[in-house]
Amino acid sequence: MSIQRVVAVVQDGAEPFGLGAICEVWAEPYHPDDDNPVFDFTVCTEHPGVVTGRAGFDLVVEHGLEAMADADLVCISPKHDFDHHAPAVVEAVREAHERGAWIFAHCSSSFLLGQAGLLDGRRCTTHWRYAEQLQRAFPKALVDPDVLYVEDDRIVTGAGSAAGIDAALHLLRRHFGAKVAATAARRIVVPPHRDGGQAQFVRAPVREHEAETLAPLLAWISGHLDESLTVERLARRAHMSPRTFARRFRDETGTTPLQWITNQRVALAEELLENSDLGVEQIAQRAGFGNGATLRHHFTRVRGIAPLAYRRRFTCIESA
Known part of the structure; x- marks a missing residue:
């Protein structure tokens, strides 16, 4: 309907x-x-x-x-x-x-x-x-x-x-x-997408200085979604141990690093499906899923619709 x-x-x-x-x-x-x-x-x-x-x-x-x-x-x-x-x-x-x-x-x-x-x-x-x-x-x-x-x-x-x-x-x-x-x-003037599975509230207090938050790292991740983003790599970039990083990440975002990154990748794939004529394999590479099968799995799980079905619903672009 x-x-x-x-x-x-x-x-x-x-x-x-x-x-x-x-x-x-x-x-x-x-x-x-x-x-x-x-x-x-x-x-x-x-x-x-x-x-x-x-x-x-x-x-x-x-x-x-x-x-x-x-x-x-x-x-x-x-x-x-x-x-x-x-x-x-x-x-x-x-x-x-x-x-x-x-x-x-x-x-x-x-x-x-x-x-x-x-x-x-x-x-x-x-x-x-x-x-x-x-x-x-x-x-x-x-x-x-x-x-x-x-x-x-x-x-x-x-x-x-x-x-x-x-x-x-x-x-x-x-x-x-x-x-x-x-x-x-x-x-x-709100974020374009907060995943429904995100926690209703987070435990971390508001921090006075940007350097005390993960905001700069989150922005960096959003620009490097096509790369390998392991917890270990992100923890090193944040100058924390993996365990401390994972705890801080959940405190500030209400979700895990894997869930947050997957949702960002799905959102990027969604944008590319609507606004480009790239094929599913190309989109999978740009969004960091590696291959079309992985993209289809995560996209369908998160959005409830396959990537090409999504493209047909919201654009006039057809691609293999």
Whole structure:
């Protein structure tokens, strides 16, 4: 299903950042500098009129739940009292998914999906602070508290705050390609891609000096993805033992060196598939995978689609 019509559902106690993050990605008007897709975007609620907001302001919403009837994507905005949702809203979301719509639950709105029975047997996440509560409330759900977002059978659940933007960019990338997602990220001024499996938070404190962080090394890695990047080599470059380096890397990035580098290589391959006529073997070399078979394995595992199928979906370029 191609996403064209997007509906955000709000309830009393609406969290302003949650709704704002949804609007930032899906309600943006066309701009010639971006050449961005424009969506038929609607905000709805159970009883049209005034919807109370949490942070000292209210919303005036004109549309009722019938707006969800033909939505391609339903975005559930979080609310303050997140473990209580109106039965009519729960049922409307369940019906939307049953007829084939995508559902995105931002932050604690995952609880609404649990009440709709949509988390049973599915991987999901929510803000780390509420993950145990979500698991207790819905024991059949497969709650992962350590990730930014999860996609499972047209249901996307995101962790707190900024992770909602990461999840929305993931959906943009999935349906419209890396270029569209990167353009949206540039406009919002956020990183173009944070992998869903990245940890929700990292243990390392903010450091005062760049030399005390791995940021320069990460930038260097991004420019040398076609080379052999072993932990031993990177540790030497960072002037650390391999064990200390691996621990520091996870503390600062929330993932392992291998996972981070693989995701960067997949992102580079994605860009080359969209914007060049290079063959899979050439792309594999440039991205550091070595050969096409390795590229296909990692690309399909991370993106859920084979490289050439990805190219056919998002470009007019055909290559062997």
